[in-house]
Amino acid sequence: MIENGIFSEYGLKSSQPSPVNQMMSQFAQDFRPGIDINLGVGYVNEDTIPYNEFADIVRELVNKENRPSNLLNYGGPEGSKRLIDSLKEFYNILYKNGKTGFVPDFENREVVIGVSGATSILTGLANILKKGVVISTDPLYYIFTSTLERYNFEIAPIEEDDEGPRIDILEQTLESLHKAGKYISCCYFVTVNNPTCVVVSNYRRKQIVECLETWAKKIDTKIPLFFDLAYEWLIHDTQLPYPVLPSMFDNCESVYEIGTLSKVFAPALRVGYIISPKNSALLKSLIQWNSDVGFSAPLITQEISAELIRKVGLKQFEFVNTGYRERGTLLKDKFNQKMGQYIESITGGSAGFYLYLTLKGIPTFPDSDLFMLLSRKSGIKDWDYNVDNIVNKRVVYLPGIYCVHPQGTLSEAGKYQLRVSYGYENIGALLQAVDIFVKAIGLIKRQKV
Numbered sequence: 001m002i003e004n005g006i007f008s009e010y011g012l013k014s015s016q017p018s019p020v021n022q023m024m025s026q027f028a029q030d031f032r033p034g035i036d037i038n039l040g041v042g043y044v045n046e047d048t049i050p051y052n053e054f055a056d057i058v059r060e061l062v063n064k065e066n067r068p069s070n071l072l073n074y075g076g077p078e079g080s081k082r083l084i085d086s087l088k089e090f091y092n093i094l095y096k097n098g099k100t101g102f103v104p105d106f107e108n109r110e111v112v113i114g115v116s117g118a119t120s121i122l123t124g125l126a127n128i129l130k131k132g133v134v135i136s137t138d139p140l141y142y143i144f145t146s147t148l149e150r151y152n153f154e155i156a157p158i159e160e161d162d163e164g165p166r167i168d169i170l171e172q173t174l175e176s177l178h179k180a181g182k183y184i185s186c187c188y189f190v191t192v193n194n195p196t197c198v199v200v201s202n203y204r205r206k207q208i209v210e211c212l213e214t215w216a217k218k219i220d221t222k223i224p225l226f227f228d229l230a231y232e233w234l235i236h237d238t239q240l241p242y243p244v245l246p247s248m249f250d251n252c253e254s255v256y257e258i259g260t261l262s263k264v265f266a267p268a269l270r271v272g273y274i275i276s277p278k279n280s281a282l283l284k285s286l287i288q289w290n291s292d293v294g295f296s297a298p299l300i301t302q303e304i305s306a307e308l309i310r311k312v313g314l315k316q317f318e319f320v321n322t323g324y325r326e327r328g329t330l331l332k333d334k335f336n337q338k339m340g341q342y343i344e345s346i347t348g349g350s351a352g353f354y355l356y357l358t359l360k361g362i363p364t365f366p367d368s369d370l371f372m373l374l375s376r377k378s379g380i381k382d383w384d385y386n387v388d389n390i391v392n393k394r395v396v397y398l399p400g401i402y403c404v405h406p407q408g409t410l411s412e413a414g415k416y417q418l419r420v421s422y423g424y425e426n427i428g429a430l431l432q433a434v435d436i437f438v439k440a441i442g443l444i445k446r447q448k449v
Contacts, residue, residue, distance in 0.1 A: 048323060134153050139410065328348070334430075345357070
């Protein structure tokens with residue numbers, strides 16, 4: 001029998017699966033492709049992944065005459081130079097096309113590739129940063145905040161408005177933490193928030209950077225500020241201003257940006273990267289973390305990614321955003337049209353691939369009537385099981401209690417919230433899912449009469 005005494009505190013906490021661990025595991029075991037409808041697990045749509053181009057590039061790379069050196073060997077912990085150069089070129093193309101008047105300053109900033117997607121960079125930060133309080137948005141990116149808490153960081157959640165994290169609450173939080181004598185490890189914000197898909201406006205990005213710089217001068221200590229750009233390339237509402245990189249406003253060399261190729265190209269490439277001030281001690285520690293946990297990201301996927309960016313980058317960017325724009329608009333309209341009377345608020349549909357709903361008095365947590373009905377585990381035979389050879393589809397969504405901090409101001413509201421994804425399924429399945437929601441809610445209302 002294994003005794004708890006053999007574990008570190010992190011190991012002991014990890015012996016209990018996190019919500020995302022449970023959800024991904026259950027999804028992999030139970031989900032029936034072509035039958036059930038996935039609005040929960042944030043997979044990208046298969047039709048957006050450039051399989052043909054991927055295959056062509058692999059054939060070219062492995063050809064002996066064109067093969068990069070060490071293609072299937074070890075790489076360096078900073079990442080492939082070809083990939084880093086391709087990323088810089090792509091940023092310059094995007095920002096010139098976006099007409100922001102700002103071209104990323106790669107003269108004074110450097111790029112490092114993570115060993116396994118952006119998640120590995122975030123986990124690296126959890127290992128190299130001094131333990132303390134991490135300030136983040138509520139609703140929050142539950143995967144990373146859950147990781148941080150297993151590493152004994154404390155989360156200070158601050159509410160957002162329609163422009164991003166609220167500056168007044170950020171200032172109040174900094175003040176209260178300082179008065180309580182608590183050490184602030186960093187601030188972490190997702191520029192297109194997961195789960196709400198609220199886009200942090202350019203003005204709010206500037207406010208956040210300036211707020212942290214002012215506070216750093218006040219206490220004579222830099223506070224690292226991390227912006228997660230995971231969905232930055234999926235701002236598909238053409239009416240929204242083109243985003244400016246937060247590092248544009250960085251005067252104290254304390255702003256770091258974390259990006260990924262997962263959303264626009266392919267998650268399985270496992271390419272995540274960090275853009276950092278040059279000669280940063282933090283970046284040097286992160287590079288050592290890369291070396292410790294795997295030497296580098298697989299060199300072949302880095303080289304494939306470099307070629308994908310160069311050969312289909314802008315075309316892929318536009319193709320993916322066009323598809324998600326159509327999906328997001330249709331699904332949001334369908335929810336408002338068919339479920340408007342049950343919806344308190346709804347955000348998203350303009351960026352990323354999530355909608356975040358607050359329902360009127362209808363609980364959404366696991367074991368709630370809605371969750372059990374959509375899981376086909378309600379105990380109502382005609383609802384749960386196949387009747388007359390008609391397959392009853394399950395609909396997977398993410399309950400809001402996973403997306404809000406239990407000690408935050410939204411802990412009660414989260415019981416009535418849910419995140420739905422329009423990333424994975426085709427349009428027909430998305431619209432069908434709304435009809436199933438409507439039927440389930442109708443059944444709940446009739447049972448309460």
